Amino acid sequence: MSSFLDEGKRPGILGWILSTDHKRIGILYLASMLFLFFIAVAIGVLMRIEQLTLNPPLFAPQVYNAFFTVHGVIMIFMFVLPGLPAVFGNFFMPIMIGARDVAFPRLNLMSWYFFIAGAAIVISSLFTGNGPPDTGWTFYAPFSLKSSTNVSLGVLGAFVLGFSSILTGLNFITTIHRLRAPGMTWHRMPLFIWSLYGTAWIQLLATPIIGITLLLIIAERLFGIGVFDPAKGGDPLLYQHLFWIYSHPAVYIMILPAMGAITEIIPTFAHKTIFGYKAIAYSSIAIAFFGSLVWGHHMFTSGMSETANLVFSLLTFIVAVPSAIKVFNWTATLYKGSVEVRPPMLYALTFIFLFSVGGLTGLMQGALAVNVQLHDTYFIVGHFHYVMFGGAGMGFLAAVLYWFPKMFGKMFNERIAALAWVPIFIGFNMLYFSMLVLGYMGMPRRYFTHLPQYHYGHTVASIGSFILASGLILFFANLLVALFKGRKAEQNPWGGVTLEWQIPTPPPTENFSEIPEIKGRPYVFNPEAPR
Amino acid sequence: MKNPSAVSVHKDYEGSKLGMWLFLFTEIILFGGLFILYSAYRSRYPIEFHDGGQHLNVVIGVANTVILLTSSLTVAIAITALRKGNRRLSIFCLSATIVLGIAFLMDKYVEWSGEIHHGIYPNSPELALRPQGDQIFFGLYYSMTGLHGLHVLAGILLLSLILVFVIREKVTGTDFNRLENAGLYWHLVDVIWIFLLPLFYLAA
């Protein structure tokens, strides 16, 4: 039986980069994203080395500014944002709803081309003119209007990357609305699909705002339009508003699909149906909606009115509720389940813990009095790495392990996958918990150096980063070896019950020989079935 | 949109239409960002924004409105005509839409030339002497009408492509969704202008 991995419509590499098969496109995203991810990890490690080599610092301040800017731009726009939707959404969403492909396969390929083009433009900004942007990934006006570095190029790259996100969202919404298999009502969809649906709406509606904001930066730099320039009557705070109106919902693009993947993994390895299907489904939509209304919490100390501060603080507290609901539901699913902690489950459980730390620290920051002290400190940096990396990142790792056998037909070494967890977990917490403490002590972010009292914390963090990086290398090396030398994977190694486990491993090009008819709810486990 | 590479052969008209509407949502939000800025700045500079329109050419603004409204009519007629089997009327109206679109852009060129001739353009020394509210008003004017103009151009190109398809009978009375989708895009361009007119041209 031939799978989608066998000879494509065209031979060799052309059969991949010209393919409109959602499964091949998912793998194209995976390969390109991981490549960019490791570049950004390397930059992160360099940043940690800078803090370690205090006197004299290894890199000039300007270089450090470029480091944190590029690290942020790559990680956010090229790894975490495309994240699970681009890889696992593309690969599995059609299969999980019983479809043969997405609604617009050629548009799907074009989305990947936009991704590559945007990444290339950003990378090019590193090597031309006055060097990479040094404004931080947030490109705040007025500095971004004045900086002599390649801001326009960097911003243009981000703009192009935005198209990839928008078109993916458009494709997914249409697919979920139109291509569900007969009998698959909305309430019979797997919860990963619900999370992708909520995410797709944010991708569609929020991204154009950053699009126009970035265009305005270019317009100001090239033509002197003036809308953010105080000298011309512009208001830099309005830049921040526009920027965060997108960039806050963006973090929900990052986390919702990861939550969705965890929601797939936990029932499978607890051999028990998910607790509170509707609660999880609707909370995904609630997060998408309320998450669009809280952006001001990034701006509490920037000069917004007191009224706005209060309103945004209240909304921020509200948006924590649907997230917490999910954590309760996952925990309740585990209760009295037959829990098997194989590698995907190990990372999924870790997600719950690390995401909770991140979420709680976020809630702390939502309180105005606390925020005044912690804004622009390492506390914020620690917080968002807990949610983006400990949350979305760990979700990505869990999803990779869970779905790798299905995607590639090979089984990875579970022992090494579990072993890699040790340096990842230890290194992660050394690195980012230290940041929470450092921030609390007053260490500012985006500084190339620090006062002596912070040095101990920075040292712990930097050592943690080396340990973490080694863990990540081990993790992916294990998968790379499995890709070529792993033993053949069975059709359903984990005992999953959603549609992707009912088709051959790896899937055939057309996914299903016959489109299935769905007769009931997902996540029904038969405790007597062999694993 | 067709997906010949997908294994399932059926074309999903409703899905294609949904996809187009979703794309239009992104355009609404894209311009929405500029409308957000306009609303914030109008509340900050109420007098300059109110008076700003006096410097602009109302005649061209209104003429362009009539042009775009009429072009929306013609493209809608083109769709009805094609579906009723009247290819010639459809081709005529589609062409008329394109011509009206070009007329809009030509008007825009004349209008902008006029403003530039008066020294009012982004970063001009003339503009720098005016109050800040004026500078922001004109900054937004050029951004918003400029972005809109780019969309008019894109619409003209899109409609021209569809016109070729209609002439070559690749888009027909029974397979018309691409014409409808192009029409939807054009109508949105019209709707955006409907909002731009009072915001910039119709002050006291």
Add this chain to the structure above:
Amino acid sequence: MEQTEAHGHVIPYRVLARVWVLLILLTAVLVAASRLYHETLSVPAMLIITPVKAGLVFFYFMHLKYEKTYLKALVFMTLGLLVLIIGLLFFDVLNR
């Protein structure tokens, strides 16, 4: 593939023509209000007439009136989101 059966509704020429006439008239009223009546009428005129014009284009020219409910809901959701965002923004803008 036949597309006319389920999507049979074709907007009649006369409906399109009437909508166009209405749009032109409303534009004339809008311009008149702004030029003749100064402050008092021009802003309300703008705030009422403009969305009505846009609504006519959406509902008739863009066929939204004849579309399924969910599509109408999505359009209003999108516009509603924009209004909500502007509203939240004004908590800041108005109070500084």
